Amino acid sequence: MLETRSYQAHSLNLACPNCNILEFCLALGLTDEEVAQLDSLNMQRVKVKKDAALYRACDPLRFLYEVRIGFFKTNVLSFDGREQVTGFQMSGDLLGLDAVNNNLHTCNTFALEDSEVCPIHFAHLEKLAQKLPSLQHNLSKIFSREIVRDHDMLMLLGNMNSNERLAVFLLNLSQRLNMRGYSSQEFVLKMRREDIASYLGLRLETICRGIAHLREQTLVEVSGREIKILDMDGLKHLVAGCHRFS
The missing domain is CATH 2.60.120.10 (Jelly Rolls)
Structure with a gap:
């Protein structure tokens, strides 16, 4: 609370x-x-x-x-x-x-x-x-x-499936951090997974399954709130219109 x-x-x-x-x-x-x-x-x-x-x-x-x-x-x-x-x-x-x-x-x-x-x-x-x-x-x-x-x-919520939404969320966060001089590949999520689910219009269990999917695809490494992007290009290819993150 x-x-x-x-x-x-x-x-x-x-x-x-x-x-x-x-x-x-x-x-x-x-x-x-x-x-x-x-x-x-x-x-x-x-x-x-x-x-x-x-x-x-x-x-x-x-x-x-x-x-x-x-x-x-x-x-x-x-x-x-x-x-x-x-x-x-x-x-x-x-x-x-x-x-x-x-x-x-x-x-x-x-x-x-x-x-x-x-x-x-x-x-x-x-x-x-x-x-x-x-x-x-x-x-x-x-x-x-x-x-x-x-x-x-609006584009994120209207045109993407759950895995794409999670991928573009991580890519967007990576991009914003990089613009501020921080690592684009390793960072700590400050928000709870419940917050991410609410923001993306998904259920908490869907976020957990999405993270598991990204792990299985060896695209990211997740430990608690610590994120390490292992394959940036692979993550981009999950996202429709991924040229926005090139």
Whole structure:
């Protein structure tokens, strides 16, 4: 059971020059003067403990949160209390975009491990973006990235069987980690298998059978939550439209 407490904020010294997610940062491509204006929004890193809620559905929009360290999951609850996982976020991803449309969050967001985020006051950011075309461009790229991710998810659920869904999930995670400078072949799953099943629209037992199938095909090696991709090309060939991962 997830804990119901909200995150505990602890301000840290911001150290952008040493940040490992600069490629995904809102400040990317801005001039020194524009970065100074962005800094004026008083962004400070905030610690979020494992299983703590960063925000919940129906909370008002106050901040967007750029993930600096750690992993999160977003979910929604059905009327009968069942959980539907809608996404997994890691360093460089921006949380809170679900609330931009009507100023209320539509999902819950929980830390899957001890994490850190950079809160950005949305109203101030919106005003600043109107004055800085480069910042507006970066925001547009982030929104576009989210739209593409949602589109890929619809394709995943609509056109792929269970083994293909699991394969593309691992490939997508591998690709995202590699873009952030981590190993694309060996990594640890921060989420439970139940979370993966919910995200992929599958049953837990189907995920377990899928993992067993990938093992039998010597495509992956699995030990608990530790994943080692043994045959990247073979894993890609399981997936319809695998050219997306070339």
